Amino acid sequence: MRGLIEFFVAKKHWFVFILLEALSLCLLFRSHDYHGSAFFTTANGLVGFVTDIVSSIDAYFGMPTRNHRLEAENEILRAEVIALQQELGAKKRSARQKPFRALGAEVIKSTLHKATNLMTINKGAKDGVKEEMGVVCSSGVVGVVSLTSEHYAIVIPLINTKSMVSCRVVGSEYFGTMQWQRGNTEETIVQGVPRHAEVSVGDRIETNGYSDIFPSGIPIGEVIKVDDSSDGLAYVLTVRLSTDFSNLRDVSVITNYRHMERQVLEHKADSLMNY
Amino acid sequence: MLLLVAIQLLILDDIHLFGYATPLLIGYMLISFRRSSTRISLLLWGGLTGFLFDWFSNTMGMGMAGMTLLAFVQPAILDRFMPKDETDKFRPTLKTMGLLNYVIYVFSSFSVLHFVFYFLEAFSLSDFWLTLAGIIVGSLLSTGLVVLIELIANERKSE
Numbered sequence: 001m002r003g004l005i006e007f008f009v010a011k012k013h014w015f016v017f018i019l020l021e022a023l024s025l026c027l028l029f030r031s032h033d034y035h036g037s038a039f040f041t042t043a044n045g046l047v048g049f050v051t052d053i054v055s056s057i058d059a060y061f062g063m064p065t066r067n068h069r070l071e072a073e074n075e076i077l078r079a080e081v082i083a084l085q086q087e088l089g090a091k092k093r094s095a096r097q098k099p100f101r102a103l104g105a106e107v108i109k110s111t112l113h114k115a116t117n118l119m120t121i122n123k124g125a126k127d128g129v130k131e132e133m134g135v136v137c138s139s140g141v142v143g144v145v146s147l148t149s150e151h152y153a154i155v156i157p158l159i160n161t162k163s164m165v166s167c168r169v170v171g172s173e174y175f176g177t178m179q180w181q182r183g184n185t186e187e188t189i190v191q192g193v194p195r196h197a198e199v200s201v202g203d204r205i206e207t208n209g210y211s212d213i214f215p216s217g218i219p220i221g222e223v224i225k226v227d228d229s230s231d232g233l234a235y236v237l238t239v240r241l242s243t244d245f246s247n248l249r250d251v252s253v254i255t256n257y258r259h260m261e262r263q264v265l266e267h268k269a270d271s272l273m274n275y
Numbered sequence: 276m277l278l279l280v281a282i283q284l285l286i287l288d289d290i291h292l293f294g295y296a297t298p299l300l301i302g303y304m305l306i307s308f309r310r311s312s313t314r315i316s317l318l319l320w321g322g323l324t325g326f327l328f329d330w331f332s333n334t335m336g337m338g339m340a341g342m343t344l345l346a347f348v349q350p351a352i353l354d355r356f357m358p359k360d361e362t363d364k365f366r367p368t369l370k371t372m373g374l375l376n377y378v379i380y381v382f383s384s385f386s387v388l389h390f391v392f393y394f395l396e397a398f399s400l401s402d403f404w405l406t407l408a409g410i411i412v413g414s415l416l417s418t419g420l421v422v423l424i425e426l427i428a429n430e431r432k433s434e
Contacts, residue, residue, distance in 0.1 A: 013314035028336025
């Protein structure tokens, strides 16, 4: 301690020198705008430079923590990628099973309270819409194209007494025929489901793919009542439709389902006839 | 000190040789301090003289910084050029040091003062060579003036 004091006493002129120089520089920067601004600009730059270095050092020492966090995040993302790849694979397989294209359309007119309800969509022959093409929406089956003009098409919806769609109970191969009965636009009747089939309230009904209009697996509705037919040989199922026809706007026309296959077959049939 | 500041302000500040070289005779006071003077007294006198000069010539801080640095290095420069066998009572003059040593001593000292003053005044390296020329010419001019003053003083003493 004594040595330190002696050192400071011996070098006291250094402190006086530094003090006087600091005082003169303070006076300089305070009294002259140019000197002041030049000094503070340089000082700011220097502070920025030092801050950058400190920040880089800080970031360097914080790397292990960040690495752990990134590794954990990577694991989560990797798991997500695997899950998504599996989902994508399943979707691709599913897409291969259902080789059809859907053409988006809008319902521009529809009736609900007639026996033969119809609806008009804004896509027609020019868009590739043809008669007997199936029409679906996000919630399920809508109907079948009946007539087409250049820009429009008339669709016979499920809620038309003349509409008949082959369907099945989800999870079983027992099928029946859906036909609407005038009145309630939210419900329809499925007939022809054999008595030995196990059907209960809450079962879902979907298309079975037997027709060349709809692929299999498109929802139609849910069983809300199970009755016996008049001859006692089959069930009569009351089904709540999955499609809300009173509030239907966006639909899709299935444009190519089995179309090519049918064309080929029909071409062969024509050849046989001409033979 | 006051006389030197007055001469500096009233006469020398109006001299701008080649447009930029101004002699800073205020340094003469520090150059003339005895070898035995304490460093603290040198620094305080230098700082005070520089401050007074700055106050009146609107160069706040520049003269004070230059004079303080000159006060700080003056003992070292003097040790380099004063005769080896002299005592601490030694006072640096033209007569005691001889012309050559004295001129080099004075020029070196003034160079320090001019260097600080001119660079603080410019506060930029954009006119580096011009500033350097100002320092050299100013230092030469100041040295010339001091030698002249010393010669006149010697003449008077001999009379």
